[in-house]
Amino acid sequence: MDILHIVGQQRLEGTVSISGSKQSAIPCLAAALLTDQTVVLEGVPEIGDVATMIEILETLGAVVTRQGDMVTIDPSRVESMPLTGAETRKLRGSIYLMSVLAARFKQGVVGLPGGYAIGPRPIDLHIKALERLGVSVRNEQGVHYMRVDRLVGNRIYLDLPSFGATISALLVAVFAEGTTVIENAAYDPEVIDVSTMLTNMGASVKGAGTDEIRIKGVSQLSGCRHTLIPDRMEAGTFLTMGAALGRVTVDNVIPLHLESVIQKLERYGALIEATDDSVTATFQEAKPVDIRVFHYGGFPSDLQPVISAALLQAKGASIVVDKLYPQRFRHVQELRRLNARITHEDASIIIRGGETLLGTEIEAPDPRGGAALVLAGLLASGETTLHHAEVLDQSYERFDQKLKELGALVWRETI
Known part of the structure; x- marks a missing residue:
């Protein structure tokens, strides 16, 4: 203590x-796993929540190196390993790995995300968004099992303009066939930041920063260099x-x-x-x-x-x-x-x-x-x-x- x-x-x-934004760093680190090419993030704060996210990426097989505020992620050897350990329970942002594993590997196992006790933060909006895109999610005693036959674009209406649910939907929609429209989306600056990174990787994202985001799915993403806000x-x-x-x-x-x-x-x-x-x-x-x-x-x-x-x-x-x-x-x-x-x-x-x-x-x-x-x-x-x-x-x-x-x-x- x-x-x-x-x-x-x-x-x-x-x-x-x-320093660079924590609220951008966590989803951007997760998004780096959507490709098998090297991703470089600049302006990454050296804080505990970021360190926890990096540990989770390394558990999945990513090679992560840090030089000052620059973090380099090599995701070429990442596999869809079950994430049910203490790390996911420490970090609310670990929920983004549900989207990433479903999008890239069409399957995944992720324990209930944690975070600080500041009030109800249900993940039902996240799960509903994923299900609209073709992700089957089964919850067994707080562990979520995901399976995907085919990702297909769809209209997603969020009951609340949830930042986390907007990001979760974005991370899957980039690989969904056709067009996805997220309505009542969060328009936080960090949503724009994550969308900018995804665009730099080859995704087609329009409308970030408004309450309606349109994503046209692509078959693959490439590496990129991105500086956090x-x-x-x-x-x-x-x-x-x-x-x-x-x-x-x-x-x-x-x-x-x-x-x-x-x-x-x-x-x-x-x-x-x-x-x-x-x-x-x-x-x-x-x-x-x-x-x-x-x-x-x-x-x-x-x-x-x-x-x-x-x-x-x-x-x-x-x-x-x-x-x-x-x-x-x-x-x-x-x-x-x-x-x-x-x-x-x-x-x-x-x-x-x-x-x-x-x-x-x-x-x-x-x-x-x-x-x-x-x-x-x-x-x-x-x-x-x-x-x-x-x-x-x-x-x-x-x-x-x-x-x-x-x-x-x-x-x-x-x-």
């Missing part, structure tokens, strides 16, 4: 270079810290991807300045803000815990609603240990800010909740010790070091 020590009431100031969740985390604690610039970002976050931080009272590839957030005042989480275009669920921590210093009441992932409030009980006044009911919390936060011992429930607790510790007086700080490494690259470069007085110990 790692413990992160945080000395509170320190001003943050400086520039953070944002920046991680908007990491960028939003550090922007929120700047808005609450000083002046922070996030570099290597696409400001358009951060628009919903920027607007809330401006209402919070921060000064926001943007260039073509950077955004700066400067603390001016802290005002209450209501947050309602929604799919892309709305405020992201991943950043709900972080902005909740920032709202602790805004005098008055703020309401935060997250019906997408209603259990993503496990950080709340830890914030209360710091003297935060928060009422939690169902999928919402009411934050009564302006109370003096007092450093104490707290525990990180997951990466985003952990980042929120770090921010709260920086706002608090005295020293805060964050237990299980290693969970931060699942989603954030060099999180402690980047904080130190901004002037935070933090250090980690392993016990």
